[in-house]
Amino acid sequence: MSPRTLLAAGGGLAVLALSVAVAVTIGPADISTAEVWASVAAHLGAGESGLAPLRDGIVWNLRMPRTLLAAVCGAGLALCGAVMQSLLRNPLADPFVLGVSSGASTGAVTVVVLGVGGGAVSLSAGAFAGALLSFALVLLLSHSLGGSMDRVVLSGVAAMQLFSALTSFIVLTSADAETTKGVLFWLLGSLAGADWGQVLLCAVSLAAVLVVCLARAATLDAFAFGEEAAAGLGVHVARARLLLLCATALLTAVLVGCAGAIGFVGLVLPHATRALTGSGHARLLPVTALAGAVFLVWVDTLARTVVDPQEVPVGVVTSLIGVPAFIAVLYRGRRKA
Secondary structure, X not given: OOHHHHHHHHHHHHHHHHXXXXXXXXXXXXXXXXXXXXXXXXXXXXXXXXXXXXXXHHHHHHHHHHHHHHHHHHHHHHHHHHHHHHHHOOOOOOOOOXXXXXXXXXXXXXHHOOOOOOOOOOHHHHHHHHHHHHHHHHHHHHHHOOOOHHHXXXXXXXXXXXXXXXXXXXXXXXXXXXXXXXXXXXXXXXXXXXXXXXXXXXHHHHHHHHXXXXXXXXXXXXXOOOHHHHHHOOOOHHHHHHHHHHHHHHHHHHHHHHHOXXXXXXHHHHHHHHHHHOOOHHHHHHHHHHHHHHHXXXXXXXXXXXXXXXXXXXXXXXXXXXXHHHHHHHHHHXXXX
């Protein structure tokens, strides 16, 4: 990385750390930033926190995993959005363009509403399985149609409509009112009930995919000129495309399995950061991931406090913020054109 990119990444990490520390203090229980640092330090082996067990539990077991999961999900969705927009050469592409979100929704309601798995399969596991099934269908269908990127997008749209219809059918025919309400809340994106296991799973998945995408930054730069130009620059187009599609789809499946479908993060954030960093992916990808992390930390904080004691699904808040932001991006692009 260049010194400029390292400086931007370092500044972004500092802002993210501060955002997490402050966000954890916000809630019904009045907790200071100093108490947050004391609890974290104690659990990392740096002595005693000096906090009462209840306050320590609020910080470490409730708010901290939720806030960190928000950061990881925001980073992952923004990263996948940046990769998909470059790979598909489509400014409207987002992490859910491959039908992963719809498949995850079907898997989740199959477990929750129909009781598939007999209680041995969790909602997250069902969502992950549904996401993988949807992506496998997209790959199979697009390959049979010729494998070009426009066929991948069309296959994703077909899978999205199919699994959305299946989800609606299952909910309408089999769920009671209470179950429907719970399923709807999850489908709109929710970080409630986050635990350290989910944080670890999502963080490891994010780190692996980020490494893969950064290693293919030059390939993504080449794709900006089209597949033929990329091939002329020495890129093995089919192999690179399959690798990046699989990496982003698998990360999206993990994130959706843990947090539901959180829209607009992967659509808007890449455009915003691209205006700051330019289109070079070695700079764009890490900065976009950091921006997505900070953004979703504060959006989740707003979602769980704005109508306290009720909680708004985080996907609703991202849409309310994302739509005006995306319109502003479109107008900005129109003025440049």
